[in-house]
Amino acid sequence: MAKRIQFRAHGGPEVLEYVDYQPAEPGPKDVRVANKAIGLNFIDTYYRSGLYPPPSLPSGVGSEGAGVVEAVGKDVTRFKVGDRVAYGSGPLGAYSEVHTLPEANLVRLPDSISFEQAAGVMLKGLTVQYLLRQTYELKGGETILFHAAAGGVGSLACQWAKALGVKLIGTVSSPEKAALAKANGAWATIDYSHENVAQRVLELTDGKKVPVVYDGVGKDTWLTSLDSAAPRGLVVSFGNASGAVDGVNLGILAGKGSLYVTRPTLGTYANNAENLQRMADELFGMISSGKLHVDISQHYPLAEAAKAHTELSARRTTGSVVLLP
Structure with missing residues (x-):
């Protein structure tokens, strides 16, 4: 027993x-x-x-x-x-x-x-691996938006993005979480409790917005994510912390700039033992090298x-x- x-x-x-x-x-x-x-x-x-x-x-x-x-x-x-x-x-x-x-x-x-x-x-790190390295393969030099940047996934994403030479804008809910995200490597933070996220993204990117938004929050941030993505940008909806996104009107993607949307899962990327071990090896290598804490x-x-x-x-x-x- x-x-x-x-x-x-x-x-x-x-x-x-x-x-x-x-x-x-x-x-x-x-x-x-x-x-x-x-x-x-x-x-x-x-x-x-x-x-x-x-x-x-x-x-x-x-x-x-x-x-x-x-x-x-x-x-x-x-x-x-x-x-x-x-x-x-x-x-x-x-x-x-x-x-x-x-x-x-x-x-x-x-x-x-x-x-x-x-x-x-494991779950958080492999999630960041497929998000940053596969769903939208970051090369370095991009500016991206990542919701809940002080959370478990977000904290790892801040570090991994910095290691890749990517400017990560992270949304947070308090000054304390903003400080944590910055300490983990976020280039900038936006406190959604009193700031307009999409407007701040526009300002931080000199009006260009971002090529990819990573959204693990779901329902509460869905429209904000769409408003923050550049024309033909990608919104990656990978979680439902505030509830599921439903009732999606595809026409809104056209109106906001011919946007792409994906709803990925870890299981689709780590879909066999070889892929899973390869992803884990990259994750463990990032930790062993000190790039990921x-x-x-x-x-x-x-x-x-x-x-x-x-x-x-x-x-x-x-x-x-x-x-x-």
């Missing part, structure tokens, strides 16, 4: 339960991992609330963690018992002492990266996952948050 977090019904953080459960035995191509650290992400709240329905109820929570392989299926070839591994996707249930998942969802974790670093960076701002015992969700939803966290089994 082991401990895990689960929910039997959708709702707020109070629906999360800390329970005993029987970990699944590995199937032929599965690996069972003894978690050493677990990542907390906004998408976890989407499954808990029902925005993203889980396959069934009761359901486990979470899809990111790092640990040591403790058992492998008979057809597993890439890993063996004792290997250090990390994962940022797969079946729900990472909020647990032990997690079983497909071999293809795991990456090798180099000794230079700690379990906590990996758990705090993983800020683990808060630690919570696994049993206090509900408290961690409350703090995350209230925007009282910065950087990465990890749960410790």
